[in-house]
Amino acid sequence: MAATEFTVSELRTVLLEAAGTDEDVDLGGDILDTDFDSLGYESLALLETAGRIEREYAIALDEEALAEARTPRQLIALVNVHLAAAQAA
Template sequence: MSDTEFTLGDLLPILLEGAGADEQVDLGGDIADTPFTDLGYESLAMLETAGRIEREYGISLDETALAEALTPRALIDLVNAHLPAARAV
């Protein structure tokens, strides 16, 4: 976990722990702008991922905003938008 921001490196283990990985998808590649559906992550997997992020980082992600975060980059941006408030507590 990064002390300053949530990164792709922080997201990947959460994705793998929560829902695994499609054998045909290379999560080590440049996936930041690849839709989660193309990576094999459907809505249930994303809910599990969001729950893990919320618990680990002490934040609450809005369901609508989460549904609109269709790529790893969008989810990372969403998490980072919530981190300053969580750190201030």
């Protein structure tokens, strides 16, 4: 996939496909600055999410940076940095 930008909408889709969602969580709301833990996504779910992103967007996410991405906004920013680097190469 030759995407130029990873968006919150795309993240929602990947999260749902990779790990589903807790019935008490509204991923359609303003989730950008909500911790993944509060959204019901623990480390295993985030690893699955990252793996799907890597496969779908043909990028390799830095494991340390991935561990530090605690909110959707941070993960989206991380993915976009890697997408930009892949396009520049």
